[in-house]
Amino acid sequence: MSFVALDRLVKKQLIPETSAARVAFLWDEIRRLKKEKRAFLPAHNYQLPEIQAVADFVGDSFELAVKSRDIDSRLVVFCGVRFMAEGCYTLAPERPVYLPSLQALCSLAEVDADEVAERQDFLRSLGRNFVTMTYVNTYADVKALSDTCCTSSNAPKIAARLGAPDILFVPDQNLAYQVALQTRRMYLPPPDPHQFSPQEYKERIEPLMREGERQGLVGNVFAWEGACHVHHAMTLEDIAHIRRDDPEAVVIVHGEVRPELQEEADEVMSTSGMVRYVAEHPEKKKLAILTECGLVVRLELENPEKQFYKPCRLCRYMKANDLENVYETLRDEPAERRITVPESVRTGAALAMQRMIELAT
Numbered sequence: 001m002s003f004v005a006l007d008r009l010v011k012k013q014l015i016p017e018t019s020a021a022r023v024a025f026l027w028d029e030i031r032r033l034k035k036e037k038r039a040f041l042p043a044h045n046y047q048l049p050e051i052q053a054v055a056d057f058v059g060d061s062f063e064l065a066v067k068s069r070d071i072d073s074r075l076v077v078f079c080g081v082r083f084m085a086e087g088c089y090t091l092a093p094e095r096p097v098y099l100p101s102l103q104a105l106c107s108l109a110e111v112d113a114d115e116v117a118e119r120q121d122f123l124r125s126l127g128r129n130f131v132t133m134t135y136v137n138t139y140a141d142v143k144a145l146s147d148t149c150c151t152s153s154n155a156p157k158i159a160a161r162l163g164a165p166d167i168l169f170v171p172d173q174n175l176a177y178q179v180a181l182q183t184r185r186m187y188l189p190p191p192d193p194h195q196f197s198p199q200e201y202k203e204r205i206e207p208l209m210r211e212g213e214r215q216g217l218v219g220n221v222f223a224w225e226g227a228c229h230v231h232h233a234m235t236l237e238d239i240a241h242i243r244r245d246d247p248e249a250v251v252i253v254h255g256e257v258r259p260e261l262q263e264e265a266d267e268v269m270s271t272s273g274m275v276r277y278v279a280e281h282p283e284k285k286k287l288a289i290l291t292e293c294g295l296v297v298r299l300e301l302e303n304p305e306k307q308f309y310k311p312c313r314l315c316r317y318m319k320a321n322d323l324e325n326v327y328e329t330l331r332d333e334p335a336e337r338r339i340t341v342p343e344s345v346r347t348g349a350a351l352a353m354q355r356m357i358e359l360a361t
């Protein structure tokens with residue numbers, strides 16, 4: 001989005017007119033410092049538009065992981081959330097990685113690694129032939145327990161290439177549904193969060209597994225009990241509202257929305273899939289995109305000839321980064337904002353991330 005001019009952001013009320021001079025100053029300073037320090041500044045699609053505008057690369061978590069690994073720079077200021085900065089460090093630990101705000105976390109990533117290990121033991125006790133597939137929205141200790149990572153853009157593709165019939169899918173219960181659907185596996189809904197009772201869970205899933213066998217499905221997806229606070233809060237009424245207002249609008253949802261919304265939408269995809277879809281369908285002039293608002297703002301700025309409905313929501317974690325803390329981080333390289341991972345954990349996490357990259361490309 002580096003082509004976005006300041007006056008367009010002001011005109012669209014994305015930044016107040018009173019802040020325009022400060023934003024212009026910060027952009028100049030950030031560009032100068034990036035050059036001087038040979039710093040790389042990647043930004044996730046959900047970051048504020050004034051951050052995306054000054055970033056070196058904007059994309060989804062998979063694109064950012066690959067790009068950040070391959071780029072030759074002295075340091076990285078990662079404009080995203082903590083698990084992404086951790087992933088960047090995991091793949092290239094020789095280079096300092098900074099996160100502009102330590103509040104930039106993620107509701108999905110808060111998974112207890114011990115609980116994952118217990119669930120793996122439970123599945124082994126049932127005699128299941130399974131692999132553990134972990135969404136990149138996790139911290140390194142959970143990635144290190146996994147056979148492979150995935151993102152929303154490649155989860156079904158990776159699942160289809162794995163050898164085992166069953167998948168323990170951690171942590172997004174809704175993306176687990178999409179993986180099951182696209183790879184002909186039975187979706188096994190998650191147990192209650194933090195109340196895992198092996199006996200109760202077993203009684204709940206066994207009839208579903210038998211039904212899957214009866215239908216001749218490939219295997220099962222055991223969903224973890226995590227959810228994204230942005231996408232999980234979206235409702236069928238959000239879609240119904242759009243359909244009532246404009247039946248011609250194409251309704252696109254992210255794979256992290258609840259299963260019933262995935263069934264009701266016209267398309268289900270990742271953020272990079274949404275960007276591609278809009279670019280590859282010039283004839284689709286009206287679109288309703290159910291994901292975090294940062295992406296919808298980006299699409300609006302890049303496609304002024306199209307009309308976007310915005311049943312989107314804000315991620316408080318993504319919005320913890322702003323231009324001021326990006327600038328301070330680049331200028332001062334504060335030790336407390338430097339993201340690292342213990343080496344004993346990093347190597348296992350790196351293997352799972354590398355496997356994702358190999359399977360997805």
Ligand code: SF4
Nearest residue numbers: 106107228229230315
């Ligand atoms: S939008 Fe959801 S998945 Fe993405 S960082 Fe925010 S809470 Fe995490």
